[in-house]
Amino acid sequence: MVTFNIWDYFVIISFLIVIIAIGFYSSRGSTGSAESFLLNNRKVGLFLFVLTNVATWYGGILGIGEFVYNYGLLSWLTQGLPYYFFALLFAFFLVPKIRAENNFTIPEQIKKIYGKKASLIAATLILLLVSPAAYILMIANIISLVFNFNLLTSLFLSTFLSSIYLFRGGFKSDLFTDVFEFFIMFFGFGVIVIVSWLNFGGVEYLKTNLPEGHLSFSGNASITYIIVWFLIALWTFTDPGFYQRVNSTKNYKVAKYGILISVVFWFLFDFLTTSTGLYSRAVLQKIDNPILSFPLLAERILGPGLKGLFYAGLLATILSTLNSNFFISASTFGKDILATLTKKSDDSKIIFYTRIGLVIVSVISIILAYYFKSVIEIWYTIGSLCIPSLLFPVLSSYIVKMRVPKQIIILELIIGFSSSLIWAILKNLELLPREIDVIEPMIVGVTINFIMHCVALFLKPSNS
Numbered sequence: 001m002v003t004f005n006i007w008d009y010f011v012i013i014s015f016l017i018v019i020i021a022i023g024f025y026s027s028r029g030s031t032g033s034a035e036s037f038l039l040n041n042r043k044v045g046l047f048l049f050v051l052t053n054v055a056t057w058y059g060g061i062l063g064i065g066e067f068v069y070n071y072g073l074l075s076w077l078t079q080g081l082p083y084y085f086f087a088l089l090f091a092f093f094l095v096p097k098i099r100a101e102n103n104f105t106i107p108e109q110i111k112k113i114y115g116k117k118a119s120l121i122a123a124t125l126i127l128l129l130v131s132p133a134a135y136i137l138m139i140a141n142i143i144s145l146v147f148n149f150n151l152l153t154s155l156f157l158s159t160f161l162s163s164i165y166l167f168r169g170g171f172k173s174d175l176f177t178d179v180f181e182f183f184i185m186f187f188g189f190g191v192i193v194i195v196s197w198l199n200f201g202g203v204e205y206l207k208t209n210l211p212e213g214h215l216s217f218s219g220n221a222s223i224t225y226i227i228v229w230f231l232i233a234l235w236t237f238t239d240p241g242f243y244q245r246v247n248s249t250k251n252y253k254v255a256k257y258g259i260l261i262s263v264v265f266w267f268l269f270d271f272l273t274t275s276t277g278l279y280s281r282a283v284l285q286k287i288d289n290p291i292l293s294f295p296l297l298a299e300r301i302l303g304p305g306l307k308g309l310f311y312a313g314l315l316a317t318i319l320s321t322l323n324s325n326f327f328i329s330a331s332t333f334g335k336d337i338l339a340t341l342t343k344k345s346d347d348s349k350i351i352f353y354t355r356i357g358l359v360i361v362s363v364i365s366i367i368l369a370y371y372f373k374s375v376i377e378i379w380y381t382i383g384s385l386c387i388p389s390l391l392f393p394v395l396s397s398y399i400v401k402m403r404v405p406k407q408i409i410i411l412e413l414i415i416g417f418s419s420s421l422i423w424a425i426l427k428n429l430e431l432l433p434r435e436i437d438v439i440e441p442m443i444v445g446v447t448i449n450f451i452m453h454c455v456a457l458f459l460k461p462s463n464s
Helices: 006-025 034-042 046-055 061-071 074-079 081-101 106-114 116-129 133-147 151-163 171-200 203-209 223-232 240-247 252-284 290-301 306-342 347-372 375-398 406-428 441-459
Strands: none
Touching: 006 133, 006 151, 006 171, 006 306, 034 171, 034 240, 034 306, 034 347, 046 171, 046 240, 046 252, 046 306, 061 074, 061 133, 061 252, 061 290, 061 306, 074 081, 074 223, 074 252, 081 106, 081 223, 081 240, 081 252, 081 375, 106 116, 106 306, 106 375, 106 406, 116 306, 116 375, 116 406, 133 151, 133 306, 133 347, 133 375, 151 306, 151 347, 171 252, 171 290, 171 306, 203 252, 223 441, 240 252, 240 306, 252 290, 290 306, 306 347, 347 375, 375 406, 375 441, 406 441
């Protein structure tokens, strides 16, 4: 049972009001150009870049709590380390190329290299990949927990809170709300870690009260299991948010060094969230629903006001990713799909289409969140189907030596998705032989596309 008093409500409601106020206030001075609405006129400096880049990386915070509660430090090895690694590769090898192209979106780059058909397919897949549905569901669950609303009301409210200011301010509103959320998420988790340490002690308490293996980085998991999670971290190379933020910077050096600094902050925040998860398991021991381990720990150890602050930190962590995904989904729908299909790409039309995208994405996300009712299921389904399709087309559009004929890219976009989908269906229906049933759908799609891409590179004429 989770209870709140007037000070908790005051902190949480004040946080939500400030977010909306910042979103609308920051929209002042925006011009009517698409570059202003979608990328803040490409003038984001190092400070703003780092804060928004860090804040938008942690939307699945309740899932992290569940993972640490169940597996301990294995969470950091699988959910932290591989993402640092691929982010560093992204910074050194892709950032200069992305910034040099000066595009708005990934589909725009694919269109430039591989044509309109490939671009439209990629845009549709990206629209699925950055669906805000999972994050809307998490916010809705927290709102339902705090205010005792039913799920549908909470879904509508969470959608409203995360998107209303985007209609007016676009990326600039997204950017400045992320900055505020950055500080709240660190402060909220800092509070619960400090209170846990003061109440129970440090490493010795955890050693005594945690299950065996929880303080081991491998967590007794197989090397195959760990490798699969490293492959899942390839999501970094297809994450439209990374590309959007890189394209919004003053120059490539801001993005490159901004990502390097972001890795340091990601490590610090991972320390806070992992510590919170370890204390949750040590203090709470056995609970029925590990995804609520963070809120239940807060209920156990935080007093009035501090609990509200921690919940504000939870909301900030999710909202910072949710509003970014909302805007990327809307701009993908508006600029890369509607504007391409209608052949109307002037600034006013792109902004108008993006606002239409906000409405359509909101409706679809509410339906998905209400239908699935599971964050993990949404992530698993979307990621497994879309990443295999997008990985090689996106990378090769920026890396000249990886480029293959556009017909191959179209096949990769289609086959990567369809092969993963077919495998997922067969796996779900238990129609696969036991020996290969353990293989994840994403691995199937990535492997098929990797082989196809390598063959195409091998057969490509040397002068092309």
